[in-house]
Ligand SMILES: *[C@@H]1O[C@H](CO)[C@@H](O)[C@H](O)[C@H]1NC(C)=O
C-alpha cells in the first residue's frame with residue numbers, strides 16, 4: 001500500500017468538510033453572512049469570539065418569531081431563539097464574518113453540545129426586497145407556545161430572560177439600528193430581575209434602560 005495513504009485520506013476528509021461549508025448558501029468566498037437576534041446584535045459581544053464580524057445592517061426575517069427558552073447559567077435566565085411562525089416577522093443584525101471564525105461561532109452557540117443548531121434563512125435589509133442568505137442558530141429543543149401571546153404577568157419563569165440579557169438585546173438592537181417598535185417590544189418584555197455583574201461591566205450595560 002502507498003505509504004502516503006493515511007495522508008491522502010486526511011486530505012480527502014479535509015477537502016470534503018471544506019466543500020460542504022462552501023456549499024452553504026450563506027458562504028461567499030472566504031466569508032459568510034450571519035444573522036444575530038440575541039446577544040450577538042451587540043458589537044462588543046460578538047467581537048469577543050468573532051473578531052472578524054463586520055456589521056451589514058438591521059435585517060428583517062419573515063415567517064419566524066423570536067422567542068425565549070433554554071435557561072442559561074451564564075446569562076441567569078432564558079435566552080433567545082427563532083421559531084418558524086408563518087405570517088410573523090422579526091428583526092436582527094446582519095453581519096459578515098470570515099470563515100476562519102465559523103468554528104468559533106458554532107462553539108459559542110454550543111452546537112457540539114446540541115444546544116443550538118445552525119440553519120440557513122433568507123433575510124432582507126431595511127427597505128430592500130433583495131433576499132440575502134444568512135446563517136442563524138436556533139435552540140434545538142423548540143419552545144412550545146408563543147410568548148408573544150402572553151401578557152407579561154403570565155410569561156413563565158423558564159421563558160424569562162435575565163435583566164442583564166435583556167439589556168444586551170436592547171443595547172444591541174439600538175446600536176444596530178433596529179426599528180423603534182422592535183426595541184420598545186424588547187424593553188417591555190418580562191425579565192426575571194437577575195443581573196450578571198461581570199457582564200454588566202464588560203458590556204457596559206449600567207445605563208441601559210428597560
Ligand atoms: C439591496 O441589497 C442588495 C444586497 O445587499 C444590494 O446589492 C443593493 O444595492 C441594495 N439596493 C438598494 C437600493 O439599497
Ligand SMILES: *[C@@H]1O[C@H](CO)[C@@H](O)[C@H](O)[C@H]1NC(C)=O
Nearest residue numbers: 163164191192193194195196
Ligand atoms: C430587582 O432586584 C433589585 C436588586 O437587584 C431589587 O432592589 C428590586 O426590588 C427587584 N425588583 C423586583 C420587582 O423584584
